[in-house]
Amino acid sequence: xxxxxxxxxxxxxxxxxxxxxxxxxxxxxxxxxxxxxxxxxxxxxxxxxxxxxxxxxxxxxxxxxxxxxxxxxxxxxxxxxxxxxxxxxxxxxxxxxxxxxxxxxxxxxxxxxxxxxxxxxxxxxxxxxxxxxxxxxxxxxxxxxxxxxxxxxxxxxxxxxxxxxxxxxxxxxxxxxxxxxxxxxxxxxxxxxxxxxxxxxxxxxxxxxxxxxxxxxxxxxxxxxxxxxxxxxxxxxxxxxxxxxxxxxxxxxxxxxxxxxxxxxxxxxxxxxxxxxxxxxxxxxxxxxxxxxxxxxxxxxxxxxxxxxxxxxxxxxxxxxxxxxxxxxxxxxxxxxxxxxxxxxxxxxxxxxxxxxxxxxxxxxxxxxxxxxxxxxxxxxxxxxxxxxxxxxxxxxxxxxxxxxxxxxxxxxxxxxxxxxxxxxxxxxxxxxxxxxxxxxxxxxxxxxxxxxxxxxxxxxxxxxxxxxx
Amino acid sequence: xxxxxxxxxxxxxxxxxxxxxxxxxxxxxxxxxxxxxxxxxxxxxxxxxxxxxxxxxxxxxxxxxxxxxxxxxxxxxxxxxxxxxxxxxxxxxxxxxxxxxxxxxxxxxxxxxxxxxxxxxxxxxxxxxxxxxxxxxxxxxxxxxxxxxxxxxxxxxxxxxxxxxxxxxxxxxxxxxxxxxxxxxxxxxxxxxxxxxxxxxxxxxxxxxxxxxxxxxxxxxxxxxxxxxxxxxxxxxxxxxxxxxxxxxxxxxxxxxxxxxxxxxxxxxxxxxxxxxxxxxxxxxxxxxxxxxxxxxxxxxxxxxxxxxxxxxxxxxxxxxxxxxxxxxxxxxxxxxxxxx
Numbered sequence: 073x074x075x076x077x078x079x080x081x082x083x084x085x086x087x088x089x090x091x092x093x094x095x096x097x098x099x100x101x102x103x104x105x106x107x108x109x110x111x112x113x114x115x116x117x118x119x120x121x122x123x124x125x126x127x128x129x130x131x132x133x134x135x136x137x138x139x140x141x142x143x144x145x146x147x148x149x150x151x152x153x154x155x156x157x158x159x160x161x162x163x164x165x166x167x168x169x170x171x172x173x174x175x176x177x178x179x180x181x182x183x184x185x186x187x188x189x190x191x192x193x194x195x196x197x198x199x200x201x202x203x204x205x206x207x208x209x210x211x212x213x214x215x216x217x218x219x220x221x222x223x224x225x226x227x228x229x230x231x232x233x234x235x236x237x238x239x240x241x242x243x244x245x246x247x248x249x250x251x252x253x254x255x256x257x258x259x260x261x262x263x264x265x266x267x268x269x270x271x272x273x274x275x276x277x278x279x280x281x282x283x284x285x286x287x288x289x290x291x292x293x294x295x296x297x298x299x300x301x302x303x304x305x306x307x308x309x310x311x312x313x314x315x316x317x318x319x320x321x322x323x324x325x326x327x328x329x330x331x332x333x334x335x336x337x338x339x340x341x342x343x344x345x346x347x348x349x350x351x352x353x354x355x356x357x358x359x360x361x362x363x364x365x366x367x368x369x370x371x372x373x374x375x376x377x378x379x380x381x382x383x384x385x386x387x388x389x390x391x392x393x394x395x396x397x398x399x400x401x402x403x404x405x406x407x408x409x410x411x412x413x414x415x416x417x418x419x420x421x422x423x424x425x426x427x428x429x430x431x432x433x434x435x436x437x438x439x440x441x442x443x444x445x446x447x448x449x450x451x452x453x454x455x456x457x458x459x460x461x462x463x464x465x466x467x468x469x470x471x472x473x474x475x476x477x478x479x480x481x482x483x484x485x486x487x488x489x490x491x492x493x494x495x496x497x498x499x500x501x502x503x504x505x506x507x508x509x510x511x512x513x514x515x516x517x518x519x520x521x522x523x524x525x526x527x528x529x530x531x532x533x534x535x536x537x538x539x540x541x542x
Numbered sequence: 543x544x545x546x547x548x549x550x551x552x553x554x555x556x557x558x559x560x561x562x563x564x565x566x567x568x569x570x571x572x573x574x575x576x577x578x579x580x581x582x583x584x585x586x587x588x589x590x591x592x593x594x595x596x597x598x599x600x601x602x603x604x605x606x607x608x609x610x611x612x613x614x615x616x617x618x619x620x621x622x623x624x625x626x627x628x629x630x631x632x633x634x635x636x637x638x639x640x641x642x643x644x645x646x647x648x649x650x651x652x653x654x655x656x657x658x659x660x661x662x663x664x665x666x667x668x669x670x671x672x673x674x675x676x677x678x679x680x681x682x683x684x685x686x687x688x689x690x691x692x693x694x695x696x697x698x699x700x701x702x703x704x705x706x707x708x709x710x711x712x713x714x715x716x717x718x719x720x721x722x723x724x725x726x727x728x729x730x731x732x733x734x735x736x737x738x739x740x741x742x743x744x745x746x747x748x749x750x751x752x753x754x755x756x757x758x759x760x761x762x763x764x765x766x767x768x769x770x771x772x773x774x775x776x777x778x779x780x781x782x783x784x785x786x787x788x789x790x791x792x793x794x795x796x797x798x799x800x801x802x803x804x805x806x807x808x809x810x811x812x813x814x815x816x817x818x819x820x821x822x823x824x825x826x827x828x829x830x831x832x833x834x835x836x837x838x839x840x841x842x843x844x845x846x847x848x849x850x851x852x853x854x855x856x857x858x859x860x861x862x863x864x865x866x867x868x869x870x871x872x873x874x875x876x877x878x879x880x881x882x883x
Contacts, residue, residue, distance in 0.1 A: 100636075150636070166623065167631060168619060168622070168623075168631065168634055168643075168645060171631040171634060172634060216630045216631055216632050216648075217630065217631050218628055218629060218630040218631065218650065219628070231628065231651075234651070235651065238651075238652070250626050250627075253628075254626065
């Protein structure tokens, strides 16, 4: 398995991309760093990151002026990874690179001093003096650069001589001196490059600290903007998601003046089967569980009132709408591949969170149900932490079962399709092997499907029940 | 000193030429020399010049601009590295041109530099703003009047036009063609509210007498002969986002409402129609306006051309001055005079 980076996660889950795009990052280098963020599986590393977030949230709230001053400076920080790599490789930087470095380090120094005034321990910015004294030898703190006279007495002398030759109109002498100056500047740059190369580690750790600071402050802003929370790390394998919501859908609903109904669920190391009507939010539920788990394991706050996360090695999603066309497989073919990957990972003993949306729904219902039931049984045997949704009859499955509550008992007359959501309860309740509810026809009828078609379907359903009783 | 005093009334002045070898670089170098002793912070950059150090047409090396101590200049990374004098870097732009990012620097001693500044109008406007933040009083812009150029020098406050024997070897023709360009530069600008409304439009638009804008949904004037009468029902003011060609104007001339038609062009550099067609459109009662205009403050002449053509400088100056009512200067003569004094 490849090392999972954030850039892979945003390709896999649209909700993840949405969250990252909402991050109010200030500094230009942060995005590059962000894409390479690693998947955290170590509880200690996750707790360290959430501890930082907690400090940052307090910092933003209690020291808003300081935070604003830092944000302003982070915003001016440019992406100089090319320059840093060039210096780290032992190359001689040119004046433009030295300017970039000086510009960045004056900002770093400002930020470091501002951070030192804070009571919070968000991020420690390393000492800036060793680099600044090289780039700002006259300690003017002006963000401009050239090869200063004070770098080299020989250079300073040549520059004085060229000025005299120019004043006296000695063209040939002037040109000769210019060549010598250019040569000497190269020597000075080489020396400066060597001195900076010796500070490579400090250069990189300072830039990383600045980027981490930008990132953690952006997370703190997101917590406030989206009502996110910092998850606790569970060490007993149990994941509890209390009042979880999907920020992207919540924002869409808010635009229409509607509210997102939060959902709670607990997962242990066994499959949970979710049943419920169409439009009951089952797919959204799976994607939101995936989102919460991924955000937490990349060290981000999560969209839930409260969450306890048990880290896993991998989140594996199997849903009908993934890009099977790209692989040239039929939707069933693509699904088979994904399910097989989940089972293979489980057999290897990998801790995975498997989120499977309506397995085997695209094939014939007899075999489909047999396959879905077998899948749940195998997931139970292999003790895979998983959530499986289905429209097949839940009472034939052997595992923990939950059901989307669904329609309120009394529906108003002339319910419009847009208003259906208002009379629908998206919360989950334990499903104790009750008989399957037939909400599909109700939903179809509410959506305005042809009446005769609905009536015929209803008759078919009744006929089948009678056959069964016989 | 002639006309350099005038220049100081503006924050930015573009220097453009009607053709190659009309003396643009000499003109820039002359202005720079004259302003050297003035207590102003001067900056120089270019727009829409592709920045090749060798001229693509004549294969002659591109001229370098004289920079004096304390002067600010904006050029690409590539050309910045080629300089042979000490300069303090003030800023490096985020955006990149084909020759790298733009470097803003202050010369710490005199020298020469190849200019390759912003490539498009928006970047030029941004650079002009940034230069003010660096304490620059006046920015000179080496501009191109080329149809291939994405950068129009019309975002500057004022303009100096260079013309000469290289534009036309026949004096009456030269005067007539130069006068035409002067007229285009002098086209009136639309009201600022109209400009704001049309600035970002990239399609043909009609504006009615109430100022209502209708997006006509096309960028091209192909097949315009058939659709034009329909378009004009939405308003007789037409905004053309791209080039104004002979064909477009000929279609307009043929409309019975030609007297009511007001054509809005982005700026004068977008007018590629011939003088005859433009004149015919205006004579029939049509009007032309621009979103951006600039003030033409002087003409500079070069009476010689590389092919050996030599005109009488005084006669050319008088003829142009009479036709355009603008101050006209022969830069070479001025330079000689200032050397003599």
